[in-house]
Amino acid sequence: MMKLSCLIVDDEPLSRAGIRHLLEQQPQFAIAAETDNGADALKLAKLHQPDIIILDVELPVLDGLTVLKQLNHQSAVILCSGSADYAVHAFDLSAVDYLLKPFSPGRFQQALLKACSRIIDTLVTNKAEPTLQYVDxxxxxxxxxxxxxxxxxxxxxxxxxxxxxxxxxxxxxxxxxxxxxxxxxxxxxxxxxxxxxxxxxxxxxxxxxxxxxxxxxxxxxxxxxxxxxxxxxxxxxxxxxxxxxxx
The missing domain is CATH 2.40.50.1020 (LytTr DNA-binding domain)
Incomplete structure (x- = not known):
């Protein structure tokens, strides 16, 4: 079975452990790497090119929104935060979902399903011709x-x-x-x-x-x-x- 690789980015060890635990319960996901800061997140994203990134907003060095702006790989990004203040900006930057901490396992599962849908849509779009262009x-x-x-x-x-x-x-x-x-x-x-x-x-x-x-x-x-x-x-x-x- 093909697995979807995941990168966990959160500066709180307990949060990383909780996300790791939820992902390990599902055989279709594999954890490629973890980090506690935004600068390393960009390096690891470039190295592993993960399918999904679970990304905290409040991070040292580079915050999550800055990381999302600078990502070159087409990962499906789920943003997490203890505040709803960044939600609109997150969706403007094409985040798949926005999780308000503390979130339930069910809410996390919903976010993963959205990420999987985004990955499928990206694959279909990349194969389709011509690509849809929006007016400016x-x-x-x-x-x-x-x-x-x-x-x-x-x-x-x-x-x-x-x-x-x-x-x-x-x-x-x-x-x-x-x-x-x-x-x-x-x-x-x-x-x-x-x-x-x-x-x-x-x-x-x-x-x-x-x-x-x-x-x-x-x-x-x-x-x-x-x-x-x-x-x-x-x-x-x-x-x-x-x-x-x-x-």
Whole structure:
């Protein structure tokens, strides 16, 4: 049976031992190496090219987010932390999952399953042609002219019938684009934008707060102060970004 190699990076010996114990219970995973700091993590990742990296955020020398930015190998990275503060940034950097310490064996198993799915998706994508390219600007038709909107300028997008309203950083008013929300979502990088509702698509790094409701729904507050609804369908995904335990 082919085994998936794992690198454990955590500066707490008890945390490393706990992760090691959980991995050793499952024959499909093999521990390639362990370390307690970010600098060695990069060296070991380059040496072993592990399939999965379980990476603590608070590390000496280099923190986990810095390590994740500098990784050259396409490992599936599970970030861990005692704080939910770094969750949005972690997903922006394409982390597979974000575990809030202390996590249960079941929650860890869920993260491993996500890592396995990412590995499979990567293998399929590498074989597929052509590779999907996301747009970096949108063309909006105004009366008598065409306007180019940089995707990096977009805060959130709101459905408006046969149109979408595009809210940006650079000005107070929104742009109106004749396109469906589903079609537009397929053009935008999912590492940058999250669908939070049938009518809303939001830049992940702009989400400041998640406010769960008592009927399965929720709201998010953006850094600009705007409050947008979150549907039941998308609430769990947003809760994972913030490291909230499953209900």
């Amino acid at each position: 600007r949108l063309t909006i038709r105004d009366p008598g002219r065409l306007r180019l909107v940089d995707v990096n300028d977009i805060r959130w997008i709101q459905s408006a019938g046969n149109y979408v309203e595009i809210y940006v950083y650079s000005q107070a008013k929104c742009y109106l684009l004749r396109e469906s929300m589903t079609s537009l979502q397929q053009k935008l990088d999912p590492a940058l934008f999250a669908r939070v509702h049938r009518s809303y698509l939001v830049r992940k790094q702009d989400i400041a707060e998640l406010r769960p409701g008592d009927k399965g729904d929720a709201h998010i507050m953006l850094k600009c102060g705007a409050v947008l609804p979150v549907s039941r369908r998308h609430r769990d995904q947003l809760a994972e970004m913030f490291g909230y335990p499953e209900q």
